[in-house]
Amino acid sequence: MKPVSVVTLPRQMPMAGIYLFSEKDCHLYVGRTNNLRRRLQNHCHPSSGHNSATFAFRLARELTGIVQPTYVSKGSRVSLQQHPVFGPEFLTQKKRVREMQVRFVEESDPMKQALMEMYVSVSLSTPHNDFDNH
Template identity: 55%
Template sequence: MIETFRLYIEALHPAYERLVASTPFKYAELAEQVVPARGIYLLTEGGQHLYVGRSDSIRQRLRSHCAVSSTHHKAAFAFRLAREACGVPKASYRPEGSRADLMTQEKFRSAFEAQKARLREMDIRVVEEVDPNRQALLEMYVSIALGTPYNDFANH
């Protein structure tokens, strides 16, 4: 194995352990939290780890996921949960069923708002990782280790 990659791999589990051992907080507590600028965040509901993401601006990314004012372009996880709640599990790239089309439907808009509210009640954990390569590897490692059902690394 290439030495540089081996070092990256060896750093994954300790970072994972720091993440899962960190004290969770809610979105409403974000302003008071010491949150690293860059790294990994984990969203958990009722003890079930649902989604792990990475960002070079964790605080802003969490706002994008959860803020009342976030649009379907920024609150991608809430949008995915709304699709699931409305029985539209697959993304459509045609005009009918597209993001824009779904957002014109009152039932879907309501579900989207409800899912953003749901995200605001989830437990959030964060861990710092400034290196983008390590971020990507750590996101995958945490997702695989915890079996987060909403992470998808498929090509689109």
């Protein structure tokens, strides 16, 4: 499909599917959802937290160098949102994601969504996807 941005999503669009965020000709992140419009908007809404704006959170981690996850309160994902360096960078990255190109394709079957997400990520070498177990 011709790329759009989150602010220029078409009026009519599928409910469920996979999506791709890109900047210029660089494909960055693939995701899947059962509500495309809401999920794409959550990625970049200023009030979205670490669980909703996951791509922006990853970008902020990379740009601040705070990449090591922790499972204690200090340094947790929630506390990072209040961090004096990370918090503002997280907001900046949500704005960046809002301006990115996005493409999507309809797929309602969860198994096919998962397979398509991995296939597209591997095929396009999206740098911000990982399928690590945590």
